[in-house]
Amino acid sequence: MATTPHLPAGKAGTDAYSVHVTPESAGWGHSSLRILELPPGGRHTFATGDSEWIVLPLSGSCTVTAGDDMFRLAGRESVFGGVSDFAYMPRDADVFIASQGGGRFALTGARCERRLPARYGPASAVPVELRGTGNCSRQVNNFGAADVFECDRLIAVEVITPGGNWSSFPPHKHDERRPGEESELEEIYYFEFADHEGVPGLGYQRVSPSGHGGGTDVLAEVRSGDVVLIPDGWHGPSMAVPGHDMYYLNVMAGPDPDRAWLIRDHPDHAWIRSTWPEQPVDPRLPLYTAPEQ
Template identity: 75%
Template sequence: MRSEATPFHLPSGTAADGPYALDIGPEQAGWSHSSLRVVELPPGGAHMMDTGDSEWIVLPLSGGCAVTTGTGETFELAGRESVFSGVTDFAYVPRDDQLHLTSRTGGRFALTGARCGKRLPARYGPAADVPVELRGTGACSRQVNNFAAAGSFACDKLIAVEVLTPGGNWSSYPPHKHDECRPGEESQLEEIYYFEIAAAHGTPGLGYQRVTPSGHGRRTDVLAEVRSGDAVLIPDGWHGPSIAAPGHDMYYLNVMAGPGGTREWLICDHPDHAWIRATWPDQPVDPRLPLYTAPAGEAR
């Protein structure tokens, strides 16, 4: 699944398998917990899978769907036109269950997963309840949709968020890591970045992702030009920046999980670049953010 030249960068289509446009699991990634699948359904299409030893969140990337569990619970997801058009609702399906997707109009759906021990109840996540955070300022401004952040939605192991970066900005900056278990200071989390880049003037978008060795684990080292449908695996290392080319807004979905007994996102900034945070109070947040506005009557 991974080439020798770029073992952690998976260009669009290279990690496709069966019904999935993207299929990353512990076996393929060579780690223990985090998974991401992307399934594309035509109008009237359907997909079924066993959840096995993992918990899963169904997150519409485009289009809407119905999610039915093995016990017959059904959640209708309104979805969205695209990842750049708004926050979406989602559905959580526990381990040791079945997940059945149907879509009347078709669409693309991310299945974010993590191996876990506890079996939590299946639930619906309303779009209106997703906390939207504007992080950083100036050229480091970005938007984070914390739909399954550790403090936003209950899971056993899974942590997942969406990040939107206006064209020309840097996100995942300063570079940071979470590859050691240091109670109260740093979590050990495997991470997947899945990218979509907005086209402009008829031209497909691109961006760049950097990962540098931290001295722990595999010494992951990545400098990748990323395009829509690409993924980057981060088992360890300092990751960032994620750079959006001018004129092309960048979206990425982060999926994280790890062996820690507490579900938390604790990071350590790279000591050479942490100073950038001290400059943020002196700059305004990029006025292009948020990249979209919640519909009238919805509090996001």
């Protein structure tokens, strides 16, 4: 890889973006992530180039324009406050983002071949899934999941883990193509944490070598704005410390001809799934649901 897998807040930024991960900077072929912070009245223009993009408000609202297509995104107060609407932008387009009140916006990208039309994704159409039970309970906002919203290559979802819970567990991988069983996908984790009485939150992320690919090995303390790059390996758990809810945005893409999220659980830990039916889902979840249409 061209960089270290764990990028603390501020280490992967540029003048335009607080986070700017490209295939070149990550040392892989497809996945990208930019975090755009705009002041009130702020504006930003970017070219999509050879990639498709989803513009997702993390906080605040904005308008997104490409050619004759313009979408008003109502957004949300924070990632812990609700599901957001979003806009899909095709490759080979010039995109203009403007925010009257300011905000923070994720640009999730993937190199692609097809040029699909620009589209609006309403918050009301985002499936909110509760995954796991007990202290493995977490919430998944499947706004850009492979079976939910059409893209050429891009897969993107949000995961919220209540404080004290373990997410991305059992550890799993998707670093080799095994048709019908496992996808080959590069993955980006972008983290935010809920503060408690002004104290910043934190968590921990583990990635261990799978024996396939480059042998990524990470045990990182992660905080708001941090990024972890996962080109290969068993990833998980993602651990939220007690008292601080954890959010992460997953961005995935890869070379497989089929756009699918097929994973293989770590054989030492896959058994934990069999215990889930015996336990209730964490009563703190869902943290919120999608608004009604």
